Amino acid sequence: MSTEPYIPIATLCTYYKVETSFFHGLNDYGLIEITTVEKLPCIHQKQIKNLESIVRLHQDLHINFEGIDTVLNLLEKIHDLQDELKAAKNKLRIFED
Template sequence: MSTENFIPLNTLCTHYKVTLSFFYNLNENGLIDIEEIEHTQYIHQDSLHEIEKIIRMHQDLEVNIEGIDVVLNLLQKIDALKTELQAVRNRLRLYEN
């Protein structure tokens, strides 16, 4: 498997100034997926935006892993509700015209 689209965990730890155990805890709680390729652990680059959001919550707001999980679930529900509301508004416009 190619590591072209993956970022080594050690690089992320250095860049964001977090420990490996932080990423392991995120993985255990299902918040990120860690891939192991040739005895090195990686994160897919598509997960980087979500990881940055998680790290900001943890470092800037001092939210623990469980709290981050709750916040991310609530944000997903808000996005789903926004999408549903937009669909309902679009259907309503059809009946108004």
């Protein structure tokens, strides 16, 4: 079986203790992408880090899909701003030396 980078949703449901409808809802809302591999709905392993955050937000903080989308967008903007700040600091160091 050459599906190593894909994890079946059934396995994820067992691991995270959620229903399959949770993953299909995330897919419908555009937060994850479900791919069918050998007639099984699966998620690519590259999405696991993002999925971990989504599950924690949903289970621990009881945030709905819309809220999760907002939080993830804000976190992405923060990361982008941190990168910009780092680049600006590096440029500033050139003039300080």
